[in-house]
Amino acid sequence: MRFTISNNAALPVGAALLALSGALQAQDVSVQAGQLRVSDTGDKSFAVAVAYAHPVGDYLALSLTYLNEGHPPNHHRDGAAGQVWLRSKINQDGLSFGVGAGQDYYFDTARTATGYSNDHGWAPIYSLQATYHHQNRWYTQVQVNRVVPREKEATTQLLVGFGYRFDGVRGNKLHLEEASTDDTVTLLSGRAIVNSLNSEQSRAYSVEYRRAVGKYIDWTVTGLKEGTTARTRRAGVATQAWLIRSLNDKIELGMGLGPYGVIDLHDVPGRQSHLAGLLSVATRYHFNKRVVGQLLMQRVITDYHRDADVLLLGLGTTF
Numbered sequence: 001m002r003f004t005i006s007n008n009a010a011l012p013v014g015a016a017l018l019a020l021s022g023a024l025q026a027q028d029v030s031v032q033a034g035q036l037r038v039s040d041t042g043d044k045s046f047a048v049a050v051a052y053a054h055p056v057g058d059y060l061a062l063s064l065t066y067l068n069e070g071h072p073p074n075h076h077r078d079g080a081a082g083q084v085w086l087r088s089k090i091n092q093d094g095l096s097f098g099v100g101a102g103q104d105y106y107f108d109t110a111r112t113a114t115g116y117s118n119d120h121g122w123a124p125i126y127s128l129q130a131t132y133h134h135q136n137r138w139y140t141q142v143q144v145n146r147v148v149p150r151e152k153e154a155t156t157q158l159l160v161g162f163g164y165r166f167d168g169v170r171g172n173k174l175h176l177e178e179a180s181t182d183d184t185v186t187l188l189s190g191r192a193i194v195n196s197l198n199s200e201q202s203r204a205y206s207v208e209y210r211r212a213v214g215k216y217i218d219w220t221v222t223g224l225k226e227g228t229t230a231r232t233r234r235a236g237v238a239t240q241a242w243l244i245r246s247l248n249d250k251i252e253l254g255m256g257l258g259p260y261g262v263i264d265l266h267d268v269p270g271r272q273s274h275l276a277g278l279l280s281v282a283t284r285y286h287f288n289k290r291v292v293g294q295l296l297m298q299r300v301i302t303d304y305h306r307d308a309d310v311l312l313l314g315l316g317t318t319f
Contacts, residue, residue, distance in 0.1 A: 188314025
């Protein structure tokens with residue numbers, strides 16, 4: 001399949017990724033939930049966000065966010081957003097304020113006359129944020145987002161949540177004695193969920209080989225079996241490049257992207273072999289130098305309306 005991303009749309013996300021690979025000292029992780037309103041129709045639904053923010057000096061920050069825009073009538077939309085923030089100076093405790101702007105790459109499962117479609121695209125996202133910082137590095141947060149796709153319904157979200165600041169951590173692979181070598185084989189299992197309006201589910205399995213190719217970059221080769229539903233029976237092999245950030249000497253966060261070669265598509269005539277995209281977010285926990293646990297959320301990106309979420313949990317060994 002072809003991925004076409006305009007240069008203007010890609011700049012905010014690209015800038016964020018480049019900056020996050022640097023050796024800055026503070027990292028914020030937050031979870032938010034609240035209500036969404038569709039501007040044209042007034043329909044309401046839930047909204048959920050998980051964000052990683054990286055301060056740059058006293059007044060700027062970069063963030064990457066998973067944003068779920070809920071299930072208003074005829075739509076299930078979520079996406080990955082990169083934003084640049086202008087913020088007031090953060091003290092050890094007390095209030096701070098921020099305004100952010102960037103781009104959201106959205107995945108919209110939309111009802112059609114013949115069923116549904118999986119639509120992808122870029123949308124501007126604008127945010128206002130108020131944060132109260134507690135003395136123990138935790139903080140509470142209120143945020144308003146405005147997402148404005150060109151050919152889709154605009155939405156506004158009011159979110160409330162909490163987060164934690166990891167100070168004094170460079171963000172490289174701290175658990176390694178030699179950051180250039182980290183070979184891991186991980187076995188994972190979980191659920192695959194078709195991005196249809198009925199969200200059909202099946203058992204999924206994965207085998208992943210991971211290698212650290214730098215202090216902030218991993219490379220993986222993955223065998224993935226998504227299982228069988230009324231709409232899909234799919235399996236294949238994917239390779240991804242990853243941006244990795246260590247929150248401490250045990251916990252890593254990572255985002256990966258790459259091609260996914262599919263070898264089994266029983267419900268799509270003429271497509272017995274197909275190339276899709278795979279976008280992944282991982283949390284890894286190093287129990288010791290040899291054993292690592294991994295929680296993995298993946299999005300299969302297709303051009304034939306069979307997108308899927310794959311949620312996996314597994315255990316690996318590092319050598």
